[in-house]
Amino acid sequence: MTNPPWQRLTRDQLATVIGDYYKFLTRFYIPESALKFPPPGGWPNISPxxxxxxxxxPIVIDLLRRLPYIDEGDAGTMTTNIHYKSDVVDYSTWEPHQWAEDDQSGALSVQQWVEELEERKRDKPKDEEEEEGYLWYQDEGRDKDADDEENWFDGDDPEDIKLEHMIVIADGYESGGRAIVLDVVKGNIYEDILACSGLKSEMAVEDYFDDLKTKFEKLEMVPVPGLGHHEGTLYGDIEGVPEVHEFDKSFTADDKDAAQQYKKIYQSFGWPGETYRKEEALAAIRAHAQRRSEAEETASS
Known part of the structure; x- marks a missing residue:
């Protein structure tokens, strides 16, 4: 079984979906100065x-040439992370020798996964293959003028993955970090949770980033940018917002309670509304993180 020989989303559509997510994060907590867009002709260091x-x-290279990126200057601090311990790979800064190295950062697990899928397909029983049913894009007698109206993503073979079409958008670090991998032809995202459950099932790129936006808007994911020796963190799956008005060291050891305090701070400065005061919110978040750090040091001394 093969996929249709065209992209589900065009280069510009992919760049828009990804760029819109980055812009959303700059409204929330990432510095606007960290987001950069390509010049009219694309990033000059990225070419055939x-x-x-x-x-x-070639379609992957063409996309990388036109993608926006987030500067890696604050990598590893949650200041510019786009997910938990996840930094955008800034291909706009890559030098010629980097393209010629063994492979892209974070791609080893993807390659292993592709190999596992290929092995699984080889081991699939013959009668199971024959039960896959009608595949419209393999029907040579179909009305090909209507092809662009078909959503082939829904009838696609999820196991037909080609490494040459996949690119790491963001690289995870440390246990639990998220490596975000894009299949440029399918327009799918695969999320690799490092040292944990491995690659998650594919998800349409527009749905993936919309889901993350929703979680940030609802503060089901709560970012805490780093400062000084504090590397920052991103709390996830947070429920409940206790009425917390000042720091209470009794919350120090409980991550969930800590996240709820940070959540309260963001809400008090207007998130996610139009009146959100980003810089004031981040200053309050950093001050609270500093108080927590000092309390932890005091408690351990």
Missing amino acids: ETTKGFPRS
């Missing part, structure tokens, strides 16, 4: 010539 040692298809 400079990337000829990179084992990816």
Whole structure:
């Protein structure tokens, strides 16, 4: 079984979906100065010539040339993370020797997963393959003028994955960090949770980033940018907002209670409404993080 020979989403559609998510995060907590967009002709360091040692298809290179990126200057501090311990891979800064190295950062687990899927397909019983049913895009007698009206994503083979079409958008670090991988042809995102459950099932790129936006808007995910020796964190799956008006060291050891306090701070400065005061909110978040850190040091001394 093969996929249709065209992209589900165009290069510009993919760049817009990803760029809109980055812009959303700059409204919430990422510095606006960290977000950068390509010049009219695309990033000059990314071309067929400079990337000829990179084992990816031309459509991947074309997308990377036109994608927005988030500066990696504050990588590893949650200041510019786009998910839990997850930094955007800034291909706009890559030098020629980087494209020629063994492979892109964070791609090893993807390659292993693709190999596992290929092995699974080889081991699939013959009668199971024959029961897959009608696949419209393999029907040579179909009305091909109507092809662009079909949503082939819904009838696609999730196991037909080609590494040459996949690119790491964001690289995870440390246990639980998220590596975010895009299949450029399918327009799917795969999320790799490092040292945990491995790659999650594919999800349409627009749905994936919409889901993350919703979680941030509802503060089901609560970012705490780093400061000084504090690397920052991102709390997830938070429920309940206790009425917390000042720091209470009794909350120090409980991550969930800590997250609820940070959540309260964001809400007190207007998030997610139009009147949200970003810089004031982040100053209050950092001050609270500092108080918690000092309380922990006092408690341990």
